[in-house]
Amino acid sequence: MSEAGSHSAEAGDAGHGHEAPKYMLIWVYLLVLTLAEVGVAFLGIPKWIIVTSLLIMAVWKALLVALYYMHLKWEPKRLRILVVAPLPAVAIMIIVIMMEYV
Amino acid sequence: MDWALPPNYSTHGVVIDQLFWIIFWLTAAAFVLVEGGLLWFIFKYRSREGQKAHYTHGSNKLEVIWTAIPVLVFAVLGAYSGTKWAEIKNASGFPPDALQFQVVGKQFEWNITYPGIDRQLGTADDFTVLNQFHFPVNEDIVVNLESEDVIHSFFIPELRVKSDAVPGMVIPVWFDSRQAGEFQIACAELCGLGHYRMRASVTVHETADYEAWLASQATAQ
Amino acid sequence: MAHAAAAARAPERGLDVYTQKVGMWVFLCSEVMFFAGLIGSYVILRFGASDSWGQPGEVLNVPVTAVNTFILICSSVTMVKAFAAAEADDQKGIKLYLFLTFLMGAMFLGIQAYEYTELILHGEWQGSHGFTPQAGLYGATFFTMTGFHGFHVFLGVVCLGWAFKRSLAGEWGPKNTHGLEVLGLYWHFVDLVWIILFTIVYLI
Amino acid sequence: MATMIAEATGQAILTEEHKQSFLRKYIFSTDHKVIAIQFLFLTLFFLMIGGFLAMMMRYQIAWPDQPIPLGGIFPESMVASGYILPEFYNSLVTMHGSIMVFLAIMPMLVGVYANYLIPLQLGAHDMAFPRLNMYSFWIMIPAGILTLSSFFVIGGAAGAGWTLYAPLSARPDLTGVALGQQMWLASVVLIGLSSIFGSLNYITTVINMRAPGMTWFRMPLTVWALFITAILGLLAMPVLSAAGIMLLFDQTIGTSFFLPEGGGQPLLWQHLFWFFGHPEVYILILPAMGFTSEILAVGSRKPIFGYKAMVWAIISIAFLGFIVWGHHMFQSGMNPALGLTFTISTLFIAVPSAIKTFNWMGTMWRGNLKLHTPMLFAIGFVAMFAIGGLSGIFMASTPVDIYIHDTYFIVAHIHYVLFGGSLFALFGAIYFWYPKMFGRMMNETLGKIHFWLTLIFFNLVFFPMHGLGMVGMMRRIYDASGYRHLEGIADTNALITWSAFALYASGFLFAFNFFWSLWRGKKAADNPWDATTLEWQTPSPPKHGNWAEVPVVYHGPHEYSHPGVTDKDWLAQNERPDVPSPAGGH
C-alpha cells in the first residue's frame, strides 16, 4: 500500500499520482490461477481439499481484479470502506440461513 | 368482547401467559411514561406570551441513563424468553415418552393420524381421521406437523400452540392439556381461498374416555 | 444563472473521488447484494437440499467455459488498457482496446449461447435428455445465475459499443477519462462475479 | 447504468436549461423538486387506492353475511351477487399491504422527501445524477399500472399476502392466481430498480455534494435519516429483486427454488423475503423519524436534544436491522436454535428507538411549543409510534409470539408503526414543507381538524385490534364467524369498521385542503416557520438550481433560541459566522 501515500487528496482520482500498475502481470496471474483451478477440480483428492483450495483461489483472483483493475489499491481509504460495507451483510445472510440446516 | 386471553389449559401456556403479563406491565409503565410525559409537556410548555425556550443541546448523563436501563431490561427479558423458548420448542428436549400424532395440513383440512392402541406411530393399528383431533388429558403430546401443499399453521388458542406446517418438512410440536374439553384447531397462515374455514375440532378426553374412543374408532375402521 | 460564481469555500470533503465514481461504486454495492441473493440461494440450496449436483465435467462442458473465462479475463485487461490509453492520450490505443473489449464481451455471449443450446439440446442429467432450467435445483440455479451474469455482460457490451463509437470521434482523452473508468469498474465487476461463478458452479 | 456513464462524461446539468419546453420542465424534468412533486401526487393517489381496498376489507370483516353496497359494479370474479368472494378478499389484503408499503408510504418517504430535501438541506444544486433520478420516477409508472391492472386479469390480483409465502405464491394451481401474481412480482422488481436508482442518487449526493461548512454533524437529522434509509434500500432491495425473480421463475418457467416437490426450500423464500423485509420496515420508519425530529425542533423552538445520540441511534437501527429478520419466522418451522439470537437482537433494536423517543421528549421539555398542524402530527407520531413499538416487544419475546403470531395483535402493531408512525410523520411533513413546495400555506384550521379526526379515529380503528389479537383472531381471514373462540367479537369489528370509514373520510378532508390550498392557500413567506435549515433560506418555491450562490454553513442544524442571538429565536445554518456555535454537549 505504499503507493497510497503518494496519492494526493486533491486530485482524488485513481490513475493519477501512482505508477502505471502492471496490468499484464496481473493478467498472467489470473490466467495461471484459472488453469490451476481447472486442474485442481479434476484431481482425485478429497473433496474438501478441492473445495477449500478452489475457494481460496477464487477469492484471490477476485481480489486481484478489485485491487488492480478496479484500482482499489490506490483509492482513498474512505472509498474502500464504502466498498466493503455490504460484505458483512452478505456473510450474515448466507451463514445464518445455512444454520437452518445444521 | 372481553379483552383477555382465552383461558389457558396447557403447561407451557402458563409460561407464555406469565411472560405476556410481565411484558404488559413493563410496556404499560413505558406507555404511561411516554404518553403522560407528552401530555404534560404539551400543557406545561405550550407557547405563551413572552415565554422563552430553554437552550440546551442535551445531556450526556440522561443519554446514558436511558440507554442503560432499556439495555438491562431487554437483556433480562431476552435471556428469560430465550430459555423458555428453548424449553418449549427444542425437539431434543421433548419428553421421550410423549404420545405422538401425525398431523397433515392440506387445503383446507387437517388429517390426523393416531398412534392407535399401541401408542406407536408407524404400526399397523394407526388410523387417520379427518378434522377431528382427540387426545388424553394430562399427557405429553407431540404432534408431527406436515403439509401436503402449502404452508398452514396449527393453532389451538386455549392450549397456546402455534406452529407452521411446511411442505417438505416434519415439524414436531409439544404441548399438553391439563383439562378435558372441546377446542378447535384454527389455521393461522394464509393458505388460499379456504384459509378462513380450515378448522378442526379438538377433544381432550379423560384418559379412560380416550381409550374408549380409540376402541370405538378401531371397530369403525 | 450565475452558479459559476463559486462559493468562497470549497464543498465539504466527500470520498475524495469524483461523483460518478462514487455513484458507480454505490451501484456495485447493490449489485453485490443482488448476486449475493442468487449465489447465496445456490449455496444454501445445495448445502441443505436433498437434490444432487453434477460433478465437474459430468454435465457442464468445463473446457469450453474455461476458454470463455479466459476471454472474459482478457477483456478485463484490454478494458483497463483502454483506460490507460485514454490517460496517455493514445487515441489509437483507445480505439483498439475498446474494440477488443467489445469484441471479447460479444464472444463471451456467443459462447454462452452456444453452451446453453448444447446443454438444452444434448445435455444429460439424471437420465433425462436435455439439461434445462427445469432439471431440478441444479438446472434452475445454473441457468438463473449464469443467465443473470450473461445479462450483465450484455448490458456491458452495449455500453462498450457506445463507448467505442464515441472513441471513433476521438472523444476520450486525458481530459475525459471518467466515463471509461466508470464503465471499466462495471466491466471488471462483471468479470469478478464470473470468477466466483465459474468456481462454484463449474468446478465445485 | 448507461445513463450513469453518460452523466459521467460530464455535461453541465444546469446551464443548458434556460429555456425548456413544458414537457422538459414539468413532465420529463430532471429537477429534483419537480420529481419530488410528481412522486407526491403519485403516492397520494396510491394512498387513496390502498385506503379504498382497506374499506372493502373492513366491510367484509364486520359484516360477512351482508352483501356489500354497490357490489354490483364489480366484476363477477370479485363480488358475486353482492358478496365479496374469499379469493377476492385475499387479493384485497395482499394488494392493500403491498400498495401501501411499496407504492404509497415508501415512495412518499424517499421518493418525495429524499428527493426534495437532500439537495436543498445540503446546499446542492441538484442530485448527483438528475437523469437517473427522473428514471427512478418514471419506472414507478409501469409498476403502478401493472399493479392496478392486475385486478382485472384472469384469476385476479395476487392473493398470497404481501409476504407472498411460497409455495402458495409459487404454484398458480393452489390459488387460481397466475398472471396477477406474476404482474405483482414484475412490478416489485421495477419498484426495486427505481428504489435502487434513488438510493444511489441520495447516497452519492450526501457523500459528495455538501455545501462548504456542511460537515457530517451539521447535517439536519432528516438528511441523516434519509441517507441511512438509502443505504438500507440499496442493500435490501436487490435481495428482494433476486428472490422475486426466482419466485417468478417458479411461477412461469417451471423451476423449483421454493417448491419442495422439486427439491426446493419454502423457508428459503421466507429468509430472503425477511432479510429484505425487516430493513424495509425501517426504511419505512427512519425518514419519518427524521421529519419528526426536524418538526419537533422547529415547533419547540429548541435544538434537538442529544443530536449526536440521535445520529448514532439511526445508524445502529440500520445496522441491527439486518440481523433481526428471523423474528418474523419464529413459528415458521425455522431451526429453534436461531430463535434465541433473533430475540436478543430484536429486543436490542428497541434500544435506539427508546433513545430516540426520550430525546424527542427531551426536545419538547422546557420548550416554547408552537402547536401548529405539523407540530401536532409530529407529537402524534411520537405518541403513536411508542404504542406500536411497545407492542413489538410482545412479539419479540419468542414464547409470547407463539400465541400472538399471525393474529390481529400483529395487525395492530403494523398499523401503529406504519400509520401512527410513518403516515402521521408524513402528514406532518406535507403540512410542514407544503409552503416550500408550492409557495402557499395549507389551511391551519382544516389541518387541525384533520389531525384530531385522524388521531381519534385512528385509535378507534387500531387500538381494539390488540384486543382482537389477544382473543385470538387470526389475520387474513375472510370470515371470523364459525370459530368458537371468536364468538363475541362482532361488535368490536363493527366499531372498527365504522371508525375506519370515518378515518378514510378524514383523508378526503385532507385531500380537499391539499388541493384547495394549491390555488387558494395563503401565499407563503420564504421561511414561514422561522426554521434554520438551508431550504428555508431560499424563495418559496425555490428556483431551478436552488441557489444563485452556494450557501456557506456555519452552524449546526437546529439552532433555536440561541442565547447569542437576540433579535429572533432562530439562527439559520448559513447566517452570521460571529455567533459561536456550541459544539455538541451542552
Ligand code: HEA
Ligand atoms: C415501520 C414499521 C415497523 C417498525 C418501526 C417496527 C418496529 C418493531 N417491530 Fe415490527 N413489524 C412491522 C413493522 C414495523 N415494526 C410489520 C409491517 C410487521 C408485520 C409483517 C407481516 O407479517 O405482514 C411487523 C412484525 C413484527 C414482528 C413479527 C410478529 C409476527 O409476525 O409474529 C415482530 C417480532 O418480533 C416485530 C417486532 C418489532 C420490534 C421489537 C420493533 C422495535 O423496533 C420497536 C421499538 C420501539 C419501542 C420499544 C417504543 C419506544 C421505546 C420506549 C418508549 C422505551 C421504553 C420501552 C421499554 C423499556 C419496553 N414486528
Ligand code: HEA
Ligand atoms: C403503510 C401502510 C398501511 C396503511 C396506511 C394502512 C391503512 C389501513 N389498513 Fe392496513 N395493512 C398494511 C399496511 C397499511 N394499512 C399491511 C402491510 C397489512 C398486511 C397485509 C397482509 O397481511 O398481507 C395490512 C393489513 C390490514 C388489515 C388486516 C387484514 C387481514 O389480515 O385480513 C386490516 C384490517 O382491518 C387493515 C386495515 C386498514 C385500514 C382500515 C387502514 C386505514 O387506516 C386506511 C385509511 C386511509 C387513509 C387514511 C388514506 C387517506 C388518504 C386519502 C383519502 C388520499 C388523499 C388523496 C390525495 C390528497 C390525492 N390493514
Ligand code: CUA
Ligand atoms: Cu391452512 Cu390457512
Ligand SMILES: [Cu+2]
Ligand atoms: Cu421485523
